[in-house]
Amino acid sequence: MTLSPLDPAALARSVRAGERRALARAITLIESTRPDHRASAEALLHELLPFTGGAVRIGITGVPGAGKSTFIESFGLHVLAQGGRPAVLAVDPSSPRTGGSILGDKTRMEDLSRDPRAFIRPSPSGCTLGGVARRTREAMLVCEAAGFDVIVVETVGVGQSETAVADMVDMFLLLLVPGGGDELQGIKKGIVELADAIIVNKADGDLAIAAARAARDYGNALHLLAPAATGWRVPVLTCSALTRTGIDSVWKTVCEHRDALGANGALAARRAEQARAWMWNEVSETLLQSLREDSRVAALLPEMEQSVASGRVPPGAAARRLVALFKGE
Amino acid sequence: MTLSPLDPAALARSVRAGERRALARAITLIESTRPDHRASAEALLHELLPFTGGAVRIGITGVPGAGKSTFIESFGLHVLAQGGRPAVLAVDPSSPRTGGSILGDKTRMEDLSRDPRAFIRPSPSGCTLGGVARRTREAMLVCEAAGFDVIVVETVGVGQSETAVADMVDMFLLLLVPGGGDELQGIKKGIVELADAIIVNKADGDLAIAAARAARDYGNALHLLAPAATGWRVPVLTCSALTRTGIDSVWKTVCEHRDALGANGALAARRAEQARAWMWNEVSETLLQSLREDSRVAALLPEMEQSVASGRVPPGAAARRLVALFKGE
Numbered sequence: 001m002t003l004s005p006l007d008p009a010a011l012a013r014s015v016r017a018g019e020r021r022a023l024a025r026a027i028t029l030i031e032s033t034r035p036d037h038r039a040s041a042e043a044l045l046h047e048l049l050p051f052t053g054g055a056v057r058i059g060i061t062g063v064p065g066a067g068k069s070t071f072i073e074s075f076g077l078h079v080l081a082q083g084g085r086p087a088v089l090a091v092d093p094s095s096p097r098t099g100g101s102i103l104g105d106k107t108r109m110e111d112l113s114r115d116p117r118a119f120i121r122p123s124p125s126g127c128t129l130g131g132v133a134r135r136t137r138e139a140m141l142v143c144e145a146a147g148f149d150v151i152v153v154e155t156v157g158v159g160q161s162e163t164a165v166a167d168m169v170d171m172f173l174l175l176l177v178p179g180g181g182d183e184l185q186g187i188k189k190g191i192v193e194l195a196d197a198i199i200v201n202k203a204d205g206d207l208a209i210a211a212a213r214a215a216r217d218y219g220n221a222l223h224l225l226a227p228a229a230t231g232w233r234v235p236v237l238t239c240s241a242l243t244r245t246g247i248d249s250v251w252k253t254v255c256e257h258r259d260a261l262g263a264n265g266a267l268a269a270r271r272a273e274q275a276r277a278w279m280w281n282e283v284s285e286t287l288l289q290s291l292r293e294d295s296r297v298a299a300l301l302p303e304m305e306q307s308v309a310s311g312r313v314p315p316g317a318a319a320r321r322l323v324a325l326f327k328g329e
Numbered sequence: 330m331t332l333s334p335l336d337p338a339a340l341a342r343s344v345r346a347g348e349r350r351a352l353a354r355a356i357t358l359i360e361s362t363r364p365d366h367r368a369s370a371e372a373l374l375h376e377l378l379p380f381t382g383g384a385v386r387i388g389i390t391g392v393p394g395a396g397k398s399t400f401i402e403s404f405g406l407h408v409l410a411q412g413g414r415p416a417v418l419a420v421d422p423s424s425p426r427t428g429g430s431i432l433g434d435k436t437r438m439e440d441l442s443r444d445p446r447a448f449i450r451p452s453p454s455g456c457t458l459g460g461v462a463r464r465t466r467e468a469m470l471v472c473e474a475a476g477f478d479v480i481v482v483e484t485v486g487v488g489q490s491e492t493a494v495a496d497m498v499d500m501f502l503l504l505l506v507p508g509g510g511d512e513l514q515g516i517k518k519g520i521v522e523l524a525d526a527i528i529v530n531k532a533d534g535d536l537a538i539a540a541a542r543a544a545r546d547y548g549n550a551l552h553l554l555a556p557a558a559t560g561w562r563v564p565v566l567t568c569s570a571l572t573r574t575g576i577d578s579v580w581k582t583v584c585e586h587r588d589a590l591g592a593n594g595a596l597a598a599r600r601a602e603q604a605r606a607w608m609w610n611e612v613s614e615t616l617l618q619s620l621r622e623d624s625r626v627a628a629l630l631p632e633m634e635q636s637v638a639s640g641r642v643p644p645g646a647a648a649r650r651l652v653a654l655f656k657g658e
Binding site: 042045046049052053134137138141189190192193217218220221222224225271272273275276278279280281282283284286287288290291304305308309310311312313314315316317318319320322323326327 | 371374375378381382463466470518521522547551554600601602605607608609610611613615616617620633634637639641642644645646648649652655656
């Protein structure tokens, strides 16, 4: 998609006025890696920033086959029915955006994508997780400025992106299916501890009883292994995204979590800390990228990494040499 | 402690010959922040590196009051009885090393510290976790070159240091006490998922039954929440460090874990990946430190962090500005 030259202030006004094409264009601008686009994107964000922060920010992950798309669609429709305005963003560094995958995203949430009050955006293209995460964070802010008040950020649950998503949302949901003790097979270590709530999907038909039992077992296990340090005890719910039952309970839990965090100032503190950490992450990534792109470093790097991995050079000494090269010392 | 000028090659020879004072001096050199000492330390490590890697590297954490010192002492004595040579290193960024705390460390492991075949080193002084972790990693290598074949790295279990320790060892142990469901109170979120084995200590006297029950409950919960993705199912053991019972089972588990990892090449891969990650961590930390110390950055930084935290400046834009200042653009 080619962007015509555009005044960031004018684009910001159109975004705030709720113009859909402006919103799509703003996010495309944010996803662009062209330096001049990046400067415009930052100017745009600067304009929009005072109007952000009003949404409930929710991250969702789950094992493959847990029914994430169906769940997000049912959840989004419930939000609409409550008078809310949902936006769905995807984080999946491994799936480059193609015409096919946009179509895929829209197809898999057909009812939701048809509603003009909802917004669905597929994962941006981009090779690094850091890049994708940055753009998704910024797209979230744009959606907030455009008036969306429930942002759902979806991640695939098997890669590196879950921590990045947990670091940009207010609440992180883990979607499971009843599977007789194998529910978590294939999910990455550490993801359970990121969850602010666990939802056992597919609690319908033959699986209804198994889902209730799985939820009870998870509740007991969580009680033992992950006590509520922050005053929030991680609940385990069941639902059927297919029959759209139990979705109201999920929404109620989201509201309770928000109230619990909001009441003691934890939400504001969490968001401030997330913003600070995000700044430092970007500083760090930018510096590392500069270092990697330095011709003197690049010439030495493969050999150096190999020597460190094989135990021939101490990692500290290698690091010192790379930094010295980079700084031209 | 003042270091006299010393030839790193000569010091390395003395370390390898098993001279205790050389070992202590080598670690003191590694802990020094003086630039000339750092250069000597790196030369020393370079000499020693070919003779490292022979130890079983074990990390231990636990809730306060879990009896870590007593456990490490019993465990170390068991290693000695098996003909092994244990070294104990501590990582605790919050406790500066003083005469008192050295005494403390030696006192709390009296029997072990009295044995000439064992070595106990308290936490190095140093304000940053990164600094302490780096020195501990390097001290571990020095101990290996000196012939110690079981290295125990202790961490306090409530701070930031557990991930750093898990990233430098082959196996990470979590020590708990039977506490009627409150076993994990006070422990940081995410630590359970780092554990390669869980040990319920204080399984003696009145608590013996409670310890067995806690171990069974943890085993069930872990089975549900943390399935063995890598082919290693996290075991839950009981022991009494006080009466020195069950320590043999812990040692047996350590050996089984090592065999399991060693058999499929996972141990070598894990250590190579740890070394590579360590190098990149040091590169990143060094670059960030340079940036923070840059006078132009330092002048702007407090205001910038505040603006980002309060949502007045987008984190990405702030990061770009800081890096541009640093690079003199």
